[in-house]
Amino acid sequence: MRRAAYGVATHAAEMLAGHTGGVAGRRMALLVGAGNNGGDALWAGAFLRRRGVGVTAVLLAPERAHAEGLAALRRARGRVVTAEHAQVLDDVDLVIDGIVGLSARGPLRPDAAALVDRVTAPVLAVDLPSGVDPDTGAVDGPAVHADVTVTFGCRKPVHVLAESRCGTTVLVDIGLRPELGEPDIVVLDRVDVGAEWPVPGPRDDKYSQGVTGVAAGSATYPGAAVLTVGAAVSATSGMVRYAGPAGDEVRAAWPEIVATGSVADAGRVQAWVVGPGLGTGKAGRDTLAEVLAGGVPTCVDADGISLLAKDSGLWDAREPGVPVVLTPHDREFARIAEPKGVTLGADRVAAARELAEVLDAVVLLKGNTTIVAAPDGRLLANRSRGSWLATAGSGDVLSGLIGALLASGMDPWLAAGRAAWLHSLAGELAADGAPTSASAVVAAIRDAVRQARLGAVSP
Numbered sequence: 001m002r003r004a005a006y007g008v009a010t011h012a013a014e015m016l017a018g019h020t021g022g023v024a025g026r027r028m029a030l031l032v033g034a035g036n037n038g039g040d041a042l043w044a045g046a047f048l049r050r051r052g053v054g055v056t057a058v059l060l061a062p063e064r065a066h067a068e069g070l071a072a073l074r075r076a077r078g079r080v081v082t083a084e085h086a087q088v089l090d091d092v093d094l095v096i097d098g099i100v101g102l103s104a105r106g107p108l109r110p111d112a113a114a115l116v117d118r119v120t121a122p123v124l125a126v127d128l129p130s131g132v133d134p135d136t137g138a139v140d141g142p143a144v145h146a147d148v149t150v151t152f153g154c155r156k157p158v159h160v161l162a163e164s165r166c167g168t169t170v171l172v173d174i175g176l177r178p179e180l181g182e183p184d185i186v187v188l189d190r191v192d193v194g195a196e197w198p199v200p201g202p203r204d205d206k207y208s209q210g211v212t213g214v215a216a217g218s219a220t221y222p223g224a225a226v227l228t229v230g231a232a233v234s235a236t237s238g239m240v241r242y243a244g245p246a247g248d249e250v251r252a253a254w255p256e257i258v259a260t261g262s263v264a265d266a267g268r269v270q271a272w273v274v275g276p277g278l279g280t281g282k283a284g285r286d287t288l289a290e291v292l293a294g295g296v297p298t299c300v301d302a303d304g305i306s307l308l309a310k311d312s313g314l315w316d317a318r319e320p321g322v323p324v325v326l327t328p329h330d331r332e333f334a335r336i337a338e339p340k341g342v343t344l345g346a347d348r349v350a351a352a353r354e355l356a357e358v359l360d361a362v363v364l365l366k367g368n369t370t371i372v373a374a375p376d377g378r379l380l381a382n383r384s385r386g387s388w389l390a391t392a393g394s395g396d397v398l399s400g401l402i403g404a405l406l407a408s409g410m411d412p413w414l415a416a417g418r419a420a421w422l423h424s425l426a427g428e429l430a431a432d433g434a435p436t437s438a439s440a441v442v443a444a445i446r447d448a449v450r451q452a453r454l455g456a457v458s459p
């Protein structure tokens with residue numbers, strides 16, 4: 001614990017120096033709960049006293065505060081008060097949140113919430129911002145908003161799923177590694193994506209790498225088809241077929257594709273993307289039914305999701321065991337989940353996992369942190385790199401990427417996760433610090449693949 005607390009103290013001193021220009025003589029408050037998280041804060045306070053910081057501990061449960069930590073702070077001549085003396089928070093340069101850590105459940109209780117409400121100084125959270133669920137990042141009531149979160153050994157789900165609550169997460173090594181076990185939620189990194197991105201080998205041709213079919217777009221929305229196809233064309237070297245009414249527009253933008261008017265005429269594909277700009281009328285419904293009956297892995301996006309929500313009989317067209325990836329944003333999620341009794345509340349991870357299980361489909365729930373849940377319970381989270389991708393047509397690009405990876409034969413859960421990761425990098429490259437567009441994101445896909453594959457060995 002002292003090692004953990006020393007890490008907290010070091011980063012607290014950095015924060016003080018960063019925004020007040022010094023450490024000695026500055027004032028700081030510790031919010032101390034009943035567990036070891038409070039112990040970390042008390043020990044950190046003791047270390048900071050030795051650097052000349054004025055430290056006041058505010059105890060939420062005075063009789064249960066961590067005894068050794070409290071003794072250490074008292075020895076270092078720190079002040080100790082109860083929660084009735086919340087006014088000390090008005091005049092400090094930094095607050096350390098040691099209310100609760102990994103054993104916390106639910107939002108802050110009223111006494112803790114009242115203290116937190118009074119805080120105006122920058123906040124360093126020990127292990128996690130109190131009130132945020134450690135496993136899911138859910139915030140279901142009062143919770144701390146941290147500027148910096150100092151955690152130990154490894155990042156936990158909360159640090160990925162509630163990034164905006166944690167602020168900058170800093171990792172302190174306290175030599176715990178083997179005890180930490182396997183994470184519940186996978187976070188992909190560059191190598192996970194780059195090393196597995198499908199690239200052609202010496203014996204490959206345009207068919208052997210997987211043909212992606214795109215059934216998207218309509219007379220009203222030809223652009224969705226152009227973007228989805230463009231992403232699939234740019235993602236891998238496999239061939240792309242287009243089926244739908246926007247053939248002229250798609251061919252004009254992407255001469256390498258083969259376009260037909262209908263799914264029935266499209267020829268063989270190894271995966272379908274269906275839905276972007278499809279419309280929710282009869283023509284769209286028929287297209288979706290035909291695709292689902294095709295017996296190949298399918299990514300259903302946008303209008304495809306709305307159609308499935310409206311008419312759950314459409315699922316009957318699907319061959320059992322054939323993978324489906326759904327890519328809803330919140331409103332689409334609600335549309336398709338509510339009839340199944342699944343609600344999207346504060347716990348997005350649980351909702352995605354439940355829907356994936358109920359529908360026997362991979363569910364990619366879009367958001368600042370995108371969650372990908374597999375029907376067998378596997379979970380993956382992908383943090384966004386800024387919000388540049390919140391632009392029209394961005395989802396069409398993502399579904400094209402997923403389609404191309406599905407066609408290559410990749411596990412559908414990983415295909416969705418890797419596509420989301422690459423989409424996010426392409427968005428960042430396209431934006432380069434200024435607003436961007438979905439077309440520019442398509443144009444950045446190759447650069448994103450290149451960056452992801454840096455150092456990867458070609459087959």
Ligand SMILES: NC(=O)C1=CN([C@@H]2O[C@H](COP(=O)(O)OP(=O)(O)OC[C@H]3O[C@@H](n4cnc5c(N)ncnc54)[C@H](OP(=O)(O)O)[C@@H]3O)[C@@H](O)[C@H]2O)[C@@H](O)CC1
Pocket residue numbers: 001004005033034035036037038040099100101102103104105106107108109112126127131152174
């Ligand atoms: N493990 C290790 O090796 C290491 C662990 N370390 C540290 O220990 C931390 C884990 O400590 P922990 O297990 O003692 O529990 P912790 O999270 O401090 O709080 C539990 C207390 O909070 C209370 N409480 C619960 N919910 C609440 C709510 N919503 N609102 C308000 N209060 C609530 C609950 O009280 P009760 O229900 O009993 O009233 C209970 O007593 C970990 O995060 C890290 O900081 C480091 O030192 C490194 C080594």
Ligand SMILES: [K+]
Pocket residue numbers: 037097098099100101125126127128129130
């Ligand atoms: K905390």
